[in-house]
Amino acid sequence: MEVILKQDMPGLGYKYDTVRVKAGYGRNYLIPKGIAILSNSSNKKMIDENIRQAAHKAEKLKSDAEAIAAKLGKLDIKIGAKVGESGKIFGAVTTHQFSEVLKENGHDIDRRRISLKSDIKTIGEYQADVELHREVVATLKFSVVAE
Numbered sequence: 001m002e003v004i005l006k007q008d009m010p011g012l013g014y015k016y017d018t019v020r021v022k023a024g025y026g027r028n029y030l031i032p033k034g035i036a037i038l039s040n041s042s043n044k045k046m047i048d049e050n051i052r053q054a055a056h057k058a059e060k061l062k063s064d065a066e067a068i069a070a071k072l073g074k075l076d077i078k079i080g081a082k083v084g085e086s087g088k089i090f091g092a093v094t095t096h097q098f099s100e101v102l103k104e105n106g107h108d109i110d111r112r113r114i115s116l117k118s119d120i121k122t123i124g125e126y127q128a129d130v131e132l133h134r135e136v137v138a139t140l141k142f143s144v145v146a147e
Contacts, residue, residue: 001020001021001022001023001026001027001038002018002019002020002021002038002039003018003019003021003026003030003031003036003037003038003039004016004017004018004036004037004038004039004043004044004047005017005018005019005030005035005036006034006035006036006037007035008134009035009036010112014134016047016050016051018039018044019036021036026038061133062133062135062136065132065133065136066132066133066136068107068132068138069130069132069136069138071107072102072107072130072138072140073138073140075102075105075140077098077101077102077105077140077141077142077143078101078142078143078144078145079093079097079098079101079142079143079144079145080144080145080146080147081093081123081144081145081146081147082146082147083123083146083147087122087123088121088122089120089121089122089123089144092119092120092121093116093120093121093126093144094111094116095111095112095114095115095116095128096111098111098114098116098128098142099111099114101142102130109130109132113130113131113132114128114129114130114131115128115129115131116128117129120144122144123144123145123146124143124144125141125142125143126141126142126143126144127139127140127141127142128140128142
């Protein structure tokens with residue numbers, strides 16, 4: 001079954017993408033929740049018109065995301081964590097903590113748009129991907145330090 005997404009859906013696609021899903025998932029979840037509509041000729045024409053009208057707005061959003069990515073790239077991000085004598089962290093650094101540090105620096109980014117490249121359980125240098133736009137992903141370097 002093919003559906004057109006009405007909003008971004010992690011792991012499935014972005015707004016206005018046409019995706020193929022299993023019939024039950026489309027009929028019983030995506031369409032009733034208003035996340036997607038059935039992909040037929042009239043809905044495709046409607047979506048094409050919406051895309052045409054939103055093209056200018058989308059270009060502005062992309063340029064804003066690129067500007068934010070440039071600002072984020074200049075940040076010196078340090079995340080404090082409680083550490084044992086061997087240098088291991090009690091627990092792990094999560095996207096929630098990373099999001100809080102970005103918020104302290106004036107960038108309110110949802111933690112679900114952040115993905116850490118590895119499990120962070122020791123002090124050191126790491127990288128994280130921040131999805132600011134469907135075409136703009138900023139890779140940020142940060143360090144984990146002892147508190």
